[in-house]
Amino acid sequence: MSGVVVGGWEYVWAAYGITGAAFAIYITSLIVRLRGARKS
Amino acid sequence: MNKGIWFIVVGVVLLLIGSYLGLFVAPAEQYMGEVQRIMYVHVPTAWNWMLAVIFTFVAAIAFLFNNDYKWDARVEAGLEVSALLATLLCVQGAVWAKPTWGVWWDWDPRLTSVAVLLFATLGIIALRQFVDDPRRRAIWSSVATIIASVDLPIVYYSVKWWNSLHQQQSTPETVSSQFHVPLRINAFAVLFLMIGFIMLRSEIARRQLANESADGWNTREAGELA
Numbered sequence: 001m002s003g004v005v006v007g008g009w010e011y012v013w014a015a016y017g018i019t020g021a022a023f024a025i026y027i028t029s030l031i032v033r034l035r036g037a038r039k040s
Numbered sequence: 041m042n043k044g045i046w047f048i049v050v051g052v053v054l055l056l057i058g059s060y061l062g063l064f065v066a067p068a069e070q071y072m073g074e075v076q077r078i079m080y081v082h083v084p085t086a087w088n089w090m091l092a093v094i095f096t097f098v099a100a101i102a103f104l105f106n107n108d109y110k111w112d113a114r115v116e117a118g119l120e121v122s123a124l125l126a127t128l129l130c131v132q133g134a135v136w137a138k139p140t141w142g143v144w145w146d147w148d149p150r151l152t153s154v155a156v157l158l159f160a161t162l163g164i165i166a167l168r169q170f171v172d173d174p175r176r177r178a179i180w181s182s183v184a185t186i187i188a189s190v191d192l193p194i195v196y197y198s199v200k201w202w203n204s205l206h207q208q209q210s211t212p213e214t215v216s217s218q219f220h221v222p223l224r225i226n227a228f229a230v231l232f233l234m235i236g237f238i239m240l241r242s243e244i245a246r247r248q249l250a251n252e253s254a255d256g257w258n259t260r261e262a263g264e265l266a
Contacts, residue, residue, distance in 0.1 A: 008075035008139045015078040015135045016059060019085070022128050023055075023233060027048060030240045034042070037247035 044239025051232030058225030
């Protein structure tokens with residue numbers, strides 16, 4: 001046990017991927033809902 | 041066009057630049073190695089989540105003082121964006137915790153106080169869905185928002201007040217200067233995104249309130265919303 005984290009890129013990619021996906025989905029949801037609200 | 045779109049565009053561009061620098065240019069941290077790169081998305085999310093909670097708190101107070109439904113629309117927007125950022129914060133934190141702490145989650149003071157505020161926010165959003173009368177909905181959710189916001193200082197100071205597993209706040213003063221640039225760029229990126237989200241979501245809420253007004257609610261109060 002060196003106390004140093006070795007590797008771990010899969011966690012880094014997971015964190016960035018989840019963040020990007022969450023923002024992309026939310027932006028899409030806002031645009032869809034805004035269009036719906038403007039039509040009604 | 042809603043100006044929030046431009047904030048989102050700038051936020052996305054900054055997030056791409058900051059994330060590139062964080063992933064490929066900034067050096068690995070001495071002890072956490074590569075996984076420390078999660079900091080460049082986790083910490084900006086945390087800072088801006090706190091700002092979103094403060095914005096919602098201010099909007100709730102403004103509604104109660106002014107009785108202006110534009111502020112109620114901002115409360116609704118702030119609640120949703122706070123819930124998004126808090127959920128993201130918990131997930132990013134869990135992904136960072138597993139390789140460094142050995143567990144996905146721990147009921148330590150920082151994590152627990154964030155979870156409490158997240159569930160309180162979700163509860164207030166649910167409350168708004170279940171109350172049909174716009175006046176009661178606005179007043180009840182504003183009061184609940186103010187009460188829930190009491191948890192925010194507890195979140196912030198939890199790592200100082202208690203013996204927390206979570207590290208102290210990460211700020212430019214507490215991290216190496218080599219990490220400053222991507223951290224600051226992503227902080228502004230998430231700030232621009234948060235502002236854009238709130239602007240767009242506020243317009244949706246304003247239009248929904250105006251539609252309720254058209255359905256027979258007090259048209260005098262909501263007539264100028266949309």
